[in-house]
Amino acid sequence: MNSTRESRWTLTRLFITLLLSVFFLILYRELTEWRYFETKQILVTGNSRISEKEIILQAGVEPGTNLVQLNLSAVRKQLLAHPWIEDAQVEWRVPSAVGITVREHQPLAVFDIDRRYTVNVQGKIFKIWDGTEPDHLPVVEGLKFSDLGISGISHSIPFNTVMDVLTSGKSSDCVIPNEMIQRVLLDRELGVTLLIVPNEKTYNINEIKLGYEGYPVKYERLQDLLNYLKHRQNGIMIDSVNLTNPDRIVIAPIHTESLDEDDLNEDDKEEV
Known part of the structure; x- marks a missing residue:
């Protein structure tokens, strides 16, 4: 039973x-055949570099697409495949709209490692450099792929050194903002050297040797030097400044031999 x-x-x-x-x-x-759930509007937010049209094309969502059939996860993956999109969120907004919110990569510099790569503010390579990036990005030379912490390995000291300099240069009140830096040259023994855009504000300085560590103090000393030159009326123009030792600044005026405090004659020697 x-x-x-x-x-x-x-x-x-x-x-x-x-x-x-x-x-x-x-x-x-x-539901999939009901016109009530057809996409009538695609709302895009968070973009500045990428056009709304390009984002919608990348998402593969078209007006008329049935929202019930729409795979939001697949659309997000398609958006993340775009080189300039760091993160994306896709949502269905009842009854007939799709909302797309993107976060774009913020480019920081170009790393020249065999070929050129565009790097974001986290120090992550997100695309091969193709000339569509902003013109003012500094070009970093001297790093290796092994410095980047790929495959879970920690970032190297040279990498962290470069990032310290570039992060400092993001500030608009930095004495040498990134917009003024043409190239960042890394020497594994001597540290960082900046090749900057000559201008009257920096007395046409071409090169600044920073070495390793202590950059806030070194930038303060550089600002002191620029303030000193501002009030000195002899029209001195400097080719390079060596701040490797912030307690002993070495300058090389344009078209002269490199001088330090001991090499200056009595007429030129002043406390900076």
Whole structure:
């Protein structure tokens, strides 16, 4: 008797499951064919570099797409495949809109490692340099791929050194903002040298040797030097400044030999 009752209950459950399956299939078909759920509007936010049209094209969502059929996860993956998109969120906004929110990579510099790569503010390579980047990005030379912390390995000291300099240069009140830096040259023994855009504000300085570590103090000393030159009326123009030792600044005026405090004659020697 019990066996017969269990068989009937099993058949009943199978029948109910079948009915529910058929019901949901019919419901899904009706929803996917119902014009009420057709995409009528695609809302894009968070973009500045990438156009709204390009983002929609990358997402693969078109007006008329049925929202019930839309795979939001797949759309997000398509958006993340775009080289300038760091993160993206896609949502269905009832009844007939798709919302796309993107976060774009913020370019910091170009790393020249065999070929040129564009790096964001986290120090992550996000695309091969192709000339579409902002013109003012500094070009970093002297790093290796092994410095980048790929495959879970920690970033190297040279990499962190370069990032310290570039992060400092993001500040608008930095004495040498990144917009003024043409190239960052890394020497593994001597540290960092900046080749900057000559201008009157920096007395046409071409090169600043920073070495390793202590950059806030070195930038303060550089600012002191620029303030000193501002009030000195002899029209001195400097080719390079060596701040490797911030307690002993070495300058090389344009078209002269490199001088330090001991090499200056009495007429030129002043406390900076």
